[in-house]
Amino acid sequence: MEIDKAIRECDDRRLQTKYNNATYVVQRALALYSIEEVAFSFNGGKDSTVLLHILRAGYFLHKKGQNSVNGDLKDFPIRTIYFESPCAFPEINSFTYDTAAIYGLQIDTISLDFKSGLEALLKEKPIRAIFLGVRIGDPTAVGQEQFSPSSPGWPPFMRLNPILDWSYRDVWAFLLTCKVNYCSLYDQGYTSIGSIYDTVPNSLLCISNSSNKFKPAYLLADGRLERAGRAKRPSTSTGGQIPAESNGLTSQDSYKNSMLTASIIAVGDEILFGNLEDLLGPYLCRKLHSIGWSVLQHSAVHNNIDSVAEEVERQKSKSDMVFIYGGVGPLHSDVTIAGIAKAFGVRLAPDEEFEEYLRHIIGDQCTGDRNEMAQLPEGITELWHHDKLSVPLIKCENVIILSATNVPEMEKQWDCWIELAKSSDLLALLEPYVSKHVTTNLSDVEIAQPLSKLCLEFPDLYIGCYRNARYGSLIVSFKGKDLTRIESAIKALQKKFQPSAFIETK
Numbered sequence: 001m002e003i004d005k006a007i008r009e010c011d012d013r014r015l016q017t018k019y020n021n022a023t024y025v026v027q028r029a030l031a032l033y034s035i036e037e038v039a040f041s042f043n044g045g046k047d048s049t050v051l052l053h054i055l056r057a058g059y060f061l062h063k064k065g066q067n068s069v070n071g072d073l074k075d076f077p078i079r080t081i082y083f084e085s086p087c088a089f090p091e092i093n094s095f096t097y098d099t100a101a102i103y104g105l106q107i108d109t110i111s112l113d114f115k116s117g118l119e120a121l122l123k124e125k126p127i128r129a130i131f132l133g134v135r136i137g138d139p140t141a142v143g144q145e146q147f148s149p150s151s152p153g154w155p156p157f158m159r160l161n162p163i164l165d166w167s168y169r170d171v172w173a174f175l176l177t178c179k180v181n182y183c184s185l186y187d188q189g190y191t192s193i194g195s196i197y198d199t200v201p202n203s204l205l206c207i208s209n210s211s212n213k214f215k216p217a218y219l220l221a222d223g224r225l226e227r228a229g230r231a232k233r234p235s236t237s238t239g240g241q242i243p244a245e246s247n248g249l250t251s252q253d254s255y256k257n258s259m260l261t262a263s264i265i266a267v268g269d270e271i272l273f274g275n276l277e278d279l280l281g282p283y284l285c286r287k288l289h290s291i292g293w294s295v296l297q298h299s300a301v302h303n304n305i306d307s308v309a310e311e312v313e314r315q316k317s318k319s320d321m322v323f324i325y326g327g328v329g330p331l332h333s334d335v336t337i338a339g340i341a342k343a344f345g346v347r348l349a350p351d352e353e354f355e356e357y358l359r360h361i362i363g364d365q366c367t368g369d370r371n372e373m374a375q376l377p378e379g380i381t382e383l384w385h386h387d388k389l390s391v392p393l394i395k396c397e398n399v400i401i402l403s404a405t406n407v408p409e410m411e412k413q414w415d416c417w418i419e420l421a422k423s424s425d426l427l428a429l430l431e432p433y434v435s436k437h438v439t440t441n442l443s444d445v446e447i448a449q450p451l452s453k454l455c456l457e458f459p460d461l462y463i464g465c466y467r468n469a470r471y472g473s474l475i476v477s478f479k480g481k482d483l484t485r486i487e488s489a490i491k492a493l494q495k496k497f498q499p500s501a502f503i504e505t506k
């Protein structure tokens, strides 16, 4: 079988692993369901072209296991369904039908929408499971596994996704290694193909001095941008994404004077045992105040997925942004990222770009075929790269994961974060907070009432009191965004007593 041979003879170990896993899924599916009970959803796209050959190879291996091999190119008895649409590219249609002829696919062309078409098909045929070329990173892949029942509201069948964990790079490595045909549009700069109305060549492949010449799809360096040529559909909901104006990811000037809030979560048994003093939280509080943000809460939780998940879930809806540190790495106690995934109700999925960064640092030291550290929450993760950082900052919607373990490291990550923020709409930098402190030897009882009144007179300021010792002097702190207001408040307080009753301190 030419596909099986091409993969076994190539020297791409990663591709071989992906191929073995995908054909294994096919073989298990064929052991579970009879040939009449499965179908292959083929649309001439690159992912379904990969799947076609994975199915051919998986079917061959399945038959080989039963000692009834037929090496014939056209030995493919799995029913193939194609949802034809007047909005499809003619190149996609002709590739689909040409491929069907070459490999002997029995194509059922369906002219209805997906749901109605499947309802009709399942009424007529004994189909119980359908193979799809869905991959992690596709908008429809979120929450799916290799075997996923159809969604509520859809007719009942099992969705079989043998190439779910394949990356864009894996797809092209497979198609090029096996030297199989693919739709000609991919050689004209198209990287993911929808309808003629929502798909254009990927501008990242544009040859610089020509506006209508594009490099082939396999040259796209960053697979995460494969859908850059697909128009965004107007959506009715935010799809779990917090709207930009409420999560601090906003254009810098319009928000200078608004109020944005952050929460800080430290993850560490050691902090809660009292073995380790958490210096990073206070550092972040100071830094957040310096960019005008208010810190709503600073909490510490155990290295436990559920504890992290519960706290993140609470804070992410209360605050514009959540900063979390501790529990990031390959150890058994490093559960922060898994906890974040749980808080958002998504699973961890391999992130190729992140894996690449980790490989630079730890080489090939990870065990197994997959680097578990490169698994990040699916569909919600962005990597923010800065030249001074060996690993990018990880942002999951409004939760920022900081890997720093001490103050100098945190300082570096914070500075890079701010630099990135300045050059993009990553984080709104507001008018910074300023503060003044005065000390007094007046007793709490003497000062209590005048201070309450002062708070009412200056509602825009935070006026707080603390003391370093029960019987020492009292420190009154004034925090706000307007220094003249702070000075007025101090004067107003002094007026209520003797001016010498208060001494300004640092």
Ligand SMILES: Cc1cc2nc3c(=O)[nH]c(=O)nc-3n(C[C@H](O)[C@H](O)[C@H](O)COP(=O)(O)O)c2cc1C
Pocket: 041, 114, 130, 132, 140, 149, 150, 151, 154, 159, 194
């Ligand atoms: C065979 C088949 C089964 C599908 N099953 C489901 C399903 O169970 N749940 C669902 O929400 N969408 C299902 N879909 C729809 C896809 O998730 C997706 O909307 C469709 O492939 C369109 O993708 P596009 O918008 O990128 O073109 C199915 C599509 C096909 C072809």
Ligand SMILES: Nc1ncnc2c1ncn2[C@@H]1O[C@H](COP(=O)(O)OP(=O)(O)OP(=O)(O)O)[C@@H](O)[C@H]1O
Pocket: 041, 042, 043, 044, 045, 046, 047, 048, 049, 051, 081, 082, 083, 084, 131, 132, 133, 134, 135, 138, 191, 192, 193, 194
């Ligand atoms: N019109 C269709 N007919 C049959 N199956 C379809 C159709 N559209 C989508 N599918 C199924 O859904 C899968 C995912 O579609 P998707 O568009 O993400 O991938 P693709 O079309 O194979 O490749 P590309 O990402 O390059 O467009 C396909 O591989 C195929 O199994």
Ligand SMILES: [Mg+2]
Pocket: 045, 192, 193, 194
């Ligand atoms: Mg497609």
